[in-house]
Amino acid sequence: MPDLPTPALHEWNLMPEAAIALQKRLAPKIQREDRLGEVSTIAGMDIGFEDGGEITRAALILLEWPSLTLVEQIVHREPTRMPYVPGLLSFREIPAALGAFSRLSRWPDLIMIDGQGIAHPRRLGIASHLGLWLDLPTIGVGKSRLCGRFGDVPEEKGHWTPLTDRRRPEDPADIGIVEGDRVTIGAVLRSRENVKPLFISGGHRVSLETAVDWVTACLGKTKLPEPTRLADRLASRRGEVRESGRLPL
DNA sequence: GCGACAG
DNA sequence: ATCTTGTCGC
Numbered sequence: 001m002p003d004l005p006t007p008a009l010h011e012w013n014l015m016p017e018a019a020i021a022l023q024k025r026l027a028p029k030i031q032r033e034d035r036l037g038e039v040s041t042i043a044g045m046d047i048g049f050e051d052g053g054e055i056t057r058a059a060l061i062l063l064e065w066p067s068l069t070l071v072e073q074i075v076h077r078e079p080t081r082m083p084y085v086p087g088l089l090s091f092r093e094i095p096a097a098l099g100a101f102s103r104l105s106r107w108p109d110l111i112m113i114d115g116q117g118i119a120h121p122r123r124l125g126i127a128s129h130l131g132l133w134l135d136l137p138t139i140g141v142g143k144s145r146l147c148g149r150f151g152d153v154p155e156e157k158g159h160w161t162p163l164t165d166r167r168r169p170e171d172p173a174d175i176g177i178v179e180g181d182r183v184t185i186g187a188v189l190r191s192r193e194n195v196k197p198l199f200i201s202g203g204h205r206v207s208l209e210t211a212v213d214w215v216t217a218c219l220g221k222t223k224l225p226e227p228t229r230l231a232d233r234l235a236s237r238r239g240e241v242r243e244s245g246r247l248p249l
Numbered sequence: 250g251c252g253a254c255a256g
Numbered sequence: 257a258t259c260t261t262g263t264c265g266c
Contacts, residue, residue: 046256050258084255085254086253086254090255120255143256146254
């Protein structure tokens with residue numbers, strides 16, 4: 001049984017200025033180099049809402065690697081405590097996510113989260129924040145852009161273009177490839193043809209290249225990688241997810 | 250000052 | 257995110 005610090009209200013229910021200050025203090029702690037062990041399980045995390053937003057619903061999926069077989073699925077519901085504010089998403093969704101993780105029978109070796117990693121104004125998106133809290137390798141798998149610019153994305157599945165942003169004063173020198181006053185913070189990946197691309201970024205303890213590799217390796221026939229796809233389904237729709245294993249390539 | 254803005 | 261019907265395409 002994993003044991004994790006209980007999220008105290010005062011640590012998450014912060015005023016915007018305090019939350020931003022905390023992000024700036026935590027961002028330097030993010031590990032951008034690969035620090036993953038052997039991967040035998042991968043988790044997928046996503047959040048949904050009920051009652052017009054009154055209830056937060058955290059969905060956690062645990063898959064076995066490389067079969068991508070479902071080994072555990074958890075749904076955790078609790079009252080919503082923060083409104084959605086661009087850039088402060090983690091404060092709204094992480095408490096519920098931790099509730100789901102506390103019910104997991106064992107820690108995953110890698111986690112994919114619906115949202116950004118360091119591709120964030122202060123380089124601390126929800127995937128990074130959660131990874132730091134759990135001290136586990138995380139990858140951000142966003143369905144849309146929060147910040148940064150990118151050029152045309154190749155049409156071929158698996159190809160991508162860098163997501164770059166203006167370098168911020170507090171950005172560490174090794175945050176990514178630096179070109180002039182810009183830095184690469186993520187990858188805009190064509191996970192599937194004829195569909196809008198995915199925004200991949202390292203969360204914690206995972207480099208961008210490795211993040212893209214893992215997401216690509218978990219792609220099936222759909223736009224989202226299996227971990228996130230299943231968590232997504234569990235977070236929104238009712239009922240459970242039944243899965244028998246990896247889809248044919 | 251005017252947009253943009255993860256889920 | 258969520259509210260919502262049918263519809264086009266592989």
